[in-house]
Amino acid sequence: MWLLPLAPTGPRRDNPRHLPSCSPALLLLLLLGSCLGVSGVAAGSRRPNVVLLLTDDQDEVLGGMTPLKKTKALIGEMGMTFSSAYVPSALCCPSRASILTGKYPHNHHVVNNTLEGNCSSKSWQKIQEPNTFPAILRSVCGYQTFFAGKYLNEYGAPDAGGLEHVPLGWSYWYALEKNSKYYNYTLSINGKARKHGENYSVDYLTDVLANISLGFLDYKSNSEPFFMMISTPAPHSPWTAAPQYQKTFQNVFAPRNKNFNIHGTNKHWLIRQAKTPMTNSSIQFLDSAFRKRWQTLLSVDDLVEKLVKRLEFNGELNNTYIFYTSDNGYHTGQFSLPIDKRQLYEFDIKVPLLVRGPGIKPNQTSKMLVANIDLGPTILDIAGYNPNKTQMDGMSLLPILRGTSNLTWRSDVLVEYQGEGRNVTDPTCPSLSPGVSQCFPDCVCEDAYNNTYACVRTMSTQWNLQYCEFDDQEVFVEVYNLTADPDQITNIAKSIDPELLGKMNYRLMMLQSCSGPTCRTPGVFDPGYRFDPRLMFNNHASVRTRRFSKHPL
Numbered sequence: 001m002w003l004l005p006l007a008p009t010g011p012r013r014d015n016p017r018h019l020p021s022c023s024p025a026l027l028l029l030l031l032l033g034s035c036l037g038v039s040g041v042a043a044g045s046r047r048p049n050v051v052l053l054l055t056d057d058q059d060e061v062l063g064g065m066t067p068l069k070k071t072k073a074l075i076g077e078m079g080m081t082f083s084s085a086y087v088p089s090a091l092c093c094p095s096r097a098s099i100l101t102g103k104y105p106h107n108h109h110v111v112n113n114t115l116e117g118n119c120s121s122k123s124w125q126k127i128q129e130p131n132t133f134p135a136i137l138r139s140v141c142g143y144q145t146f147f148a149g150k151y152l153n154e155y156g157a158p159d160a161g162g163l164e165h166v167p168l169g170w171s172y173w174y175a176l177e178k179n180s181k182y183y184n185y186t187l188s189i190n191g192k193a194r195k196h197g198e199n200y201s202v203d204y205l206t207d208v209l210a211n212i213s214l215g216f217l218d219y220k221s222n223s224e225p226f227f228m229m230i231s232t233p234a235p236h237s238p239w240t241a242a243p244q245y246q247k248t249f250q251n252v253f254a255p256r257n258k259n260f261n262i263h264g265t266n267k268h269w270l271i272r273q274a275k276t277p278m279t280n281s282s283i284q285f286l287d288s289a290f291r292k293r294w295q296t297l298l299s300v301d302d303l304v305e306k307l308v309k310r311l312e313f314n315g316e317l318n319n320t321y322i323f324y325t326s327d328n329g330y331h332t333g334q335f336s337l338p339i340d341k342r343q344l345y346e347f348d349i350k351v352p353l354l355v356r357g358p359g360i361k362p363n364q365t366s367k368m369l370v371a372n373i374d375l376g377p378t379i380l381d382i383a384g385y386n387p388n389k390t391q392m393d394g395m396s397l398l399p400i401l402r403g404t405s406n407l408t409w410r411s412d413v414l415v416e417y418q419g420e421g422r423n424v425t426d427p428t429c430p431s432l433s434p435g436v437s438q439c440f441p442d443c444v445c446e447d448a449y450n451n452t453y454a455c456v457r458t459m460s461t462q463w464n465l466q467y468c469e470f471d472d473q474e475v476f477v478e479v480y481n482l483t484a485d486p487d488q489i490t491n492i493a494k495s496i497d498p499e500l501l502g503k504m505n506y507r508l509m510m511l512q513s514c515s516g517p518t519c520r521t522p523g524v525f526d527p528g529y530r531f532d533p534r535l536m537f538n539n540h541a542s543v544r545t546r547r548f549s550k551h552p553l
Contacts, residue, residue: 035141035384047141047225048358049320050379051307054099054229055300056092056150056180056236057293058326060085061347062255064235067294071304071354075324079356080364080401086371086457087328089417090341090348092179092236093119093153095327095372100132102376102392104414107515111418113153113179120152120160125167133376135169136390137227141383144224146216148174148209149231156188163188174212180233181205182240182296200243205233206299207242210306217310227379232303234296235330241295248298254290254332258487259345264335266491268476270451271343273432274336274444282442286332286339293330321357321382323375340438340446342417344455344468344478345488349415357382360401368400369459371413393519412458412523414511415468419451456508460525467504479504500524503531 035047058064065072087095089105097103097110097119105111108128110118118124129135137143147170156163156177163186166173177186182205183198196203213230220226241248254260261278264271304324311317328341329348341348353370356362373394377387381396399407421435429436429443438446455468464483470476477493479501485492493501503524511519522528 046319047384048382049226049228049316050357050382051228051230051311051320051322052099052375052379053300053304053307053322053324054096054149054231055297055324055326056231056233057328057330057341058235058297058352059329059331059347060326060350060352061329062257062290062332064293064297064326064330065352067249067297068301068304070301071324074304074308075322075356076354078362079322079354079360080366082353082355082366082368082370084367084369084459085325085351085353086349086369086413086415087351088371088373088413088415090328090343090415091417092327093117094417096152097124097128099327099372099375100134101128102133102373102387102390102394104373104393104511104514104519105416105418106512107391107393110152112420114420115154115157115159117418117420120154120157122160124152125161125165129167129169131390132167132169133380133390133392134227134229135167136380136385137383138169138171141380141385142224143383144171144220144226145169146172146213146220146226146228147231148212148216148229149176149205150180150233151175151231153179156186163193164191166191172216174209176205176231176233180236182233182238204242204299206296206303210303213303213307214310217307217314217316225383227383230303230307232300234300235293237289239289239292239296241292242299245295245298249291249294252291252294253287257334259334259489261333261336262489265489266493267335267478268451268453268470268472270436270445270448271335271337275442276336278333278336278338279442282338282440282444283333289339290332319358321355321360321379323379324352324354325372325375326351327372336444337446338440338442338444342419342438342447342451344415344417344453344466346482346486349457355397355401357401361403364403366400367459368409369411369413369457370397370400388517391516393514393516395520410520410523411460411526412456412507412511414508414514414519415453415455415457416512417451417453419448419453421447421449421451454508454512456504456511456523458504458523458525460523462525465504467501467508469505469508477501506531 088098089095093113094105094110097108101108113119115121134145138145173190175188183203185196187194263276311320329350330341331347332339334347374397377392377394378397380387381398387396421437425434426439428441429439436445436448450472452471453468458465466480468478478491479493479496480488507524
């Protein structure tokens, strides 16, 4: 089985980073003392392995899991599927930073996909990377840590250390330079560049990641547990499917749901500016993109099958947790926006999340409200490390996965996004002023400077609600009752009970200034929630300034 060789300068498997030099016996005592007892691992038993599979731009709302029949059978049907899994920001780099750190964007300070937005910047490397959950797994818990695929969008940039930079905490590092590609890309192999061309049999990235991962499983040390993070390019653009899948789904089209190709009435100006109805050329384009996205996912399905089979063959499947999720959702024609993410609606912020592993009963569906900031705390908990020792904002999902009864859980999560725009007029859209970006030839723009918003996504026995505020001159507000209006067509901000509106406004301000435990306080509809309107006037100015300010890097 093929495995790319480790670079001589790569971290040794028997020398975890960040630990002082000590005898092997003392080192073992340190590791076991720090990482056993929380997750219920019995003394002398093998600590669980963990695999995290991360796709790029895979939606849940528009049927993104439909092509993945083997994945659903091998992970979902063998464990738990979360039907209410969200990302705290509907954009690649901020969302991936949230997975790695367990923090909301206002705490890890990655606000977009640029170096200036802290995406894989020197500041990120210095402040956040040493405290990611893989770094803790490696340095404290003694896990072998393996990464393959897309890391952060600006990884490998010359101004941020280039491909020589290997983030702290990784034993094996096979990272893609910058953004998703399928051919003609460069990988950092433990800090050394390796270029790939366009020969399908040796270069197609999803298959390369599968082969590297299988090689790791065959050649890793059997004396330590392992954590693998496999981050595929699919189904991100340019949507290049493997040759054998390029003619599949020929009769598939983007879903014509209730919010497809309609005007975004009573929504933020950026949504209202989309032309309705869309042109035939726009619809043909998004239908083709939808079809190609599904085609690329078939190779991911193959990867999952190979991985599960190899774990089973090696006798490790029953002691391995496997997580499958995406960094954000996607839209194709909703509210007449052609294709992209970045927006506050369910199709962009909701993602698949499937988990199997020891102690998880098969064929379960959980409606609990979860977010990708929970992945880090969960995986640390599995390893036996108390996530409360960290500054993470998320919560461990392990009690849900194990079916803990009478569990007290959160009722809301935060979603936040800082819009991007260009300082000059977009050449594809001269009729609009500077400040927009991601524009299509039909003069429909998917982003703008003041597409900066923050939302509270609330789910309780009483309400299925989303409350959002924009940082613009209007301080525009959007509110949706998703029980009555799952497609988020009607903005009820002007008709909802003013008292409830005030409570949601205050809850939003509190979440946008939260950190660690304060991000897990009771929500508006929780029994322990206490609302004091006087606090709005005492704290409003300071919290609001923090909410939408640009964080120093």
